Amino acid sequence: MIKLYGLKMSNYYSLTKALLIEKGLEFEEVKAPPTQKEDNLARSPMGKMPSIEVDGQYMSESLAIALYLEKLNPENSMFPADPFQAGKVMELICHIKLDTELVARRCIAEAFFGGKVSDETKESTDKDLQRGMQAVDQLMVCAPYAAGDTFTLADLYTFYSFGFISGTAQKMFDKDILADYPKIQELMSKLAERPAMQRVAAEQ
Numbered sequence: 001m002i003k004l005y006g007l008k009m010s011n012y013y014s015l016t017k018a019l020l021i022e023k024g025l026e027f028e029e030v031k032a033p034p035t036q037k038e039d040n041l042a043r044s045p046m047g048k049m050p051s052i053e054v055d056g057q058y059m060s061e062s063l064a065i066a067l068y069l070e071k072l073n074p075e076n077s078m079f080p081a082d083p084f085q086a087g088k089v090m091e092l093i094c095h096i097k098l099d100t101e102l103v104a105r106r107c108i109a110e111a112f113f114g115g116k117v118s119d120e121t122k123e124s125t126d127k128d129l130q131r132g133m134q135a136v137d138q139l140m141v142c143a144p145y146a147a148g149d150t151f152t153l154a155d156l157y158t159f160y161s162f163g164f165i166s167g168t169a170q171k172m173f174d175k176d177i178l179a180d181y182p183k184i185q186e187l188m189s190k191l192a193e194r195p196a197m198q199r200v201a202a203e204q
């Protein structure tokens with residue numbers, strides 16, 4: 001059985017758990033904080049969460065894990081059959097991850113862990129996040145799902161990234177970042193109703 005390592009507070013852990021549920025795969029959750037200890041580094045070379053264990057082998061990075069799960073169980077596919085549309089799903093995921101989630105993450109210490117970030121970091125985060133939001137909004141189809149008419153992996157990245165991003169923007173900049181992006185906001189409400197997301201939230 002697949003073992004899922006990490007903590008339930010992590011958006012990437014939650015995303016991977018929701019994906020396992022969406023795909024109907026059995027898994028066991030193992031509580032493992034993100035540390036630089038040897039056992040954790042063996043599972044995840046940067047010491048981050050989540051990671052998985054399959055037959056004594058480890059894998060980190062949510063996107064790599066998603067590819068593995070897709071190949072393992074092509075049922076309930078997280079990608080459209082059309083090759084170009086499948087690439088568009090991945091394009092949207094890349095922009096969500098790199099240009100919005102990772103940007104907001106620069107302020108995570110102050111937003112959620114009582115730390116402090118410099119004024120320069122705050123300024124660059126605010127500016128870069130606005131640019132990233134425009135890029136993501138440009139690619140978001142939202143008809144009705146993130147990348148088109150079927151639920152895909154891009155919906156999972158949308159849901160678990162924008163929960164974190166909007167929380168960060170609220171705390172750091174006193175901004176409702178999704179207010180200017182009603183189609184993303186509407187999609188977030190729709191995704192929150194899915195049984196997988198409901199289960200992840202209930203078990204958090």
Ligand SMILES: N[C@@H](CCC(=O)N[C@@H](CS)C(=O)NCC(=O)O)C(=O)O
Nearest residue numbers: 010011012034048049050061062063
């Ligand atoms: N690119 C990684 C990101 C994972 C990530 O950033 N995990 C966070 C928790 S949400 C973490 O482990 N942070 C602790 C650290 O950076 O040391 C993925 O997609 O899995």
